[in-house]
Amino acid sequence: MINFPIAKINIGLNITARRPDGYHNLETVFYPVKINDVLEVIQSDELSFQASGLGIPGRVEDNLCIKAYHLIKHDHHLPPISIHLHKHIPIGAGLGGGSADAGYFIKLINQTFNLGLSADAMMDYARLLGADCAFFIQSTPVFAFGKGDQFEPVTLNLSNYYIALVMPPTHVSTAEAYRGVKPTPVKQSLKQLVELPLAEWRNHIKNDFEESIFTNHPEIRGVKAALYQSGALYASMSGSGASVFGIFEKKPDLDFLKEDNQVFEGV
Numbered sequence: 001m002i003n004f005p006i007a008k009i010n011i012g013l014n015i016t017a018r019r020p021d022g023y024h025n026l027e028t029v030f031y032p033v034k035i036n037d038v039l040e041v042i043q044s045d046e047l048s049f050q051a052s053g054l055g056i057p058g059r060v061e062d063n064l065c066i067k068a069y070h071l072i073k074h075d076h077h078l079p080p081i082s083i084h085l086h087k088h089i090p091i092g093a094g095l096g097g098g099s100a101d102a103g104y105f106i107k108l109i110n111q112t113f114n115l116g117l118s119a120d121a122m123m124d125y126a127r128l129l130g131a132d133c134a135f136f137i138q139s140t141p142v143f144a145f146g147k148g149d150q151f152e153p154v155t156l157n158l159s160n161y162y163i164a165l166v167m168p169p170t171h172v173s174t175a176e177a178y179r180g181v182k183p184t185p186v187k188q189s190l191k192q193l194v195e196l197p198l199a200e201w202r203n204h205i206k207n208d209f210e211e212s213i214f215t216n217h218p219e220i221r222g223v224k225a226a227l228y229q230s231g232a233l234y235a236s237m238s239g240s241g242a243s244v245f246g247i248f249e250k251k252p253d254l255d256f257l258k259e260d261n262q263v264f265e266g267v
């Protein structure tokens, strides 16, 4: 069986406190975007993992698909499988690509082997693999809080807008990004701020990672400025970077960014 893990962008990201477990409390809005990996699982004689497309750093046994397999196998009978992941979602981009593979892998296993897991049960498994992973079980826009793994629904539909995403040739590690931020409590929750008209987001909604990441990687700041100059109503780095998205009323001309960056249009 096969499915297509999607990416997310963060609309706003406030890091509000450091937690005793070393993680941070945050609030953000996750919004799904149409950049996909391809994930295939077939029953086999032994567990194996093949990857194609973008190179994935790290050991195969640390790939979130393999970790998800062992996690579920601990509680359920699972035969050996052959996994193929075609990687297209940029890595170190703040797009949650690895987390998406984890969430979609859990769904694929549930479906392939008729495990009968509810969405809540799958989210509980996903939470054990990474803070972002649970979002990808349902992949609908949500207000997220806690470690980024607790959700409340939001009414947010950007389908009448044009979203473009720019990936500079820079990768940012999530752990590095968190180290650069001083947590600060919020005055007004993002949950209310996303209800504002989109043209006003620019004055109210921020990503707390930008300050330190832009200092260390000024080319990312440049991409954000270029998106505003091209007519974006709102532009922001996604998550811990390095990708930057712009929300436009209509398709902009972003050809000038293509020489130095990877540009995803109409996501």
Ligand SMILES: C[C@](O)(CO)[C@H](O)COP(=O)(O)OP(=O)(O)OC[C@H]1O[C@@H](n2ccc(N)nc2=O)[C@H](O)[C@@H]1O
Residues within 6 Å of the ligand: 010, 013, 022, 023, 024, 025, 026, 028, 094, 096, 099, 129, 130, 131, 132, 133, 146, 147, 148, 174, 175, 178, 239, 240
């Ligand atoms: C930056 C975001 O993408 C925003 O949505 C997420 O917070 C990152 O989520 P993720 O990649 O699933 O994160 P994990 O794999 O669980 O954690 C990676 C590292 O990020 C830091 N981390 C992550 C989430 C969080 N709420 N607080 C943290 O401090 C920790 O140092 C952790 O070791």
Ligand SMILES: Nc1ncnc2c1ncn2[C@@H]1O[C@H](COP(=O)(O)OP(=O)(O)OP(=O)(O)O)[C@@H](O)[C@H]1O
Residues within 6 Å of the ligand: 056, 057, 058, 062, 063, 064, 065, 087, 090, 091, 092, 093, 094, 095, 096, 097, 098, 099, 101, 102, 132, 172, 173, 174, 175, 239, 240, 241, 242
């Ligand atoms: N299936 C996977 N795809 C990509 N990376 C994976 C996968 N499984 C594990 N990883 C590891 O996760 C790292 C990418 O993590 P990183 O936190 O930089 O992701 P990101 O794309 O910025 O997403 P996020 O929005 O979650 O921060 C890779 O360097 C790799 O070692």
